[in-house]
Amino acid sequence: LNLDSPDPRVRREAEILVRQQVQWASHIGTSAILFDVPATGPIVNTARVVNSALGMMTYANAWVRIRLAPAPGSDEDPWARWNTIRTLCSHNPKLSAVLDISGDIPASPLLRRWFAEPVKVLAIHADAFLENAKGFPVLGKKIQAFIREFSQFGVQFIVTSPAEVQHSAGGLAGYQQYLRHLYRSRPELDVVDRFASGYHDYLQSPLQPLMDNLESATYEVFEKDPIKYREYERAVYHALMDRVPADSDIVTVIMVVGAGRGPLVERSLKAAEAAGRKVRVYAVEKNPNAIVTLKNRKEDEWGDRVTVVHCDMRYWEAPEKTDILVSELLGSFGDNELSPECLDGAQRFLKADGISIPSSYTAYVTPVSSTKLHNEVMSYDDLEHVETPYVVKFRAVHELAEPVAVWRFDHPDLGFQAPPGTSTFNAHNTRYACASFVIEQDATLHGIAGYFESTLYKDI
Ligand SMILES: C[S@@+](CC[C@H](N)C(=O)[O-])C[C@H]1O[C@@H](n2cnc3c(N)ncnc32)[C@H](O)[C@@H]1O
CATH class of the missing domain: 3.40.50.150 (Vaccinia Virus protein VP39)
Known part of the structure; x- marks a missing residue:
């Protein structure tokens, strides 16, 4: 579907199809609808369609799939594309991102921007995994660190694997076992985070202990x-x-x-x-x-x-x-x-x-x-x-x-x-x-x- 096609007929047909699918998804009560965003080129009409879908959905959320790294041969910043969409959707709280991780990932300062975004899913392609000595899938250090840090936000994982890129050992369950191992081996909360547990990212009204009597x-x-x-x-x-x-x-x-x-x-x-x-x-x-x-x-x-x-x-x-x-x-x-x-x-x-x-x-x-x-x-x-x-x-x-x-x-x-x-x-x-x-x-x-x-x- 090319919602930003320069051909008005292609664009219009894509919009009609998306509209039908959104109506169907709402009818059957899915909790989220995933929109694929092209890695390059214009996306303003895609954003407009997502925004109008958000208006049609009573209970469902809209998830927008974005690449974590720029597409090969492109220098378009994927985060900037996400930013365009969510800005055109007025920061709608029902809009979240699904990050597509494939192959190499960008440098750490660029990745950190995603920690402030409503990322619901890390979708990891099988080709992002290396193979350990026994043939089981493992991830490189940079992706491991990124995933470990993200796991504190309660993200879900999807592994996508066409049959031909599966690793020699472990089968599909091998990916799941490895991700579970990463999740379990994440660092313990430090003493301050344990003290603050349950209070993260909540707006607390400032106390006024001089004017009020604290409880x-x-x-x-x-x-x-x-x-x-x-x-x-x-x-x-x-x-x-x-x-x-x-x-x-x-x-x-x-x-x-x-x-x-x-x-x-x-x-x-x-x-x-x-x-x-x-x-x-x-x-x-x-x-x-x-x-x-x-x-x-x-x-x-x-x-x-x-x-x-x-x-x-x-x-x-x-x-x-x-x-x-x-x-x-x-x-x-x-x-x-x-x-x-x-x-x-x-x-x-x-x-x-x-x-x-x-x-x-x-x-x-x-x-x-x-x-x-x-x-x-x-x-x-x-x-x-x-x-x-x-x-x-x-x-x-x-x-x-x-x-x-x-x-x-x-x-x-x-x-x-x-x-x-x-x-x-x-x-x-x-x-x-x-x-x-x-x-x-x-x-x-x-x-x-x-x-x-x-x-x-x-x-x-
Ligand atoms: C942030 S609490 C600290 C309480 C305690 N010292 C602690 O560290 O757990 C500040 C305390 O100062 C008291 N307080 C604030 N202004 C005051 C004032 N002008 N005279 C006397 N007590 C005051 C408040 O009622 C409150 O009990």
């Missing part, structure tokens, strides 16, 4: 973080070791501001024990519900070593100044949960030579492509959701360039003088940045990703 279940999720609390404990430990000589009777004051249900209080006490330093800890929290847990923990676990204070840190009249101010109000972008504003208030009760943990945080941005996230945001059909800085644990996302640092906050902020209530009170926390990126390949930019890096204490 216990939300604290429970934070508290499973496998890295953060360990690093805070290390930071407090080293701060205590640096600040107080061994065998000293000095009692170091630690204030945990925004203590939540108390994990950083617990870690500060542990750090003090490990360092062999005496401490007096204040747990300051404005959420009245979290205060209940803090008070219970004081009674059951911490005793006199900890004073629980129910107060907004910005307005607290502390009974003494602190040596170490511990907080974690960093959100996902360093400043989006108002850490700078809250710590401006809290630094009133930090000693002149006191230590803030964290001591600084830097925000980074990078352009990204992600069809899934784009479709989810667009499904709201309004501007508000497009402009919301969502929290997302990325998986099916392609970062188009190296992240660029845009701004940084340091604590304590020694230059901060403006008295509360004046119009310029918060001016020192305003940031503006203009960033440039070099994107090496054609790509669709769906949004900007933001990250932060924080220095808790010295090199931690």
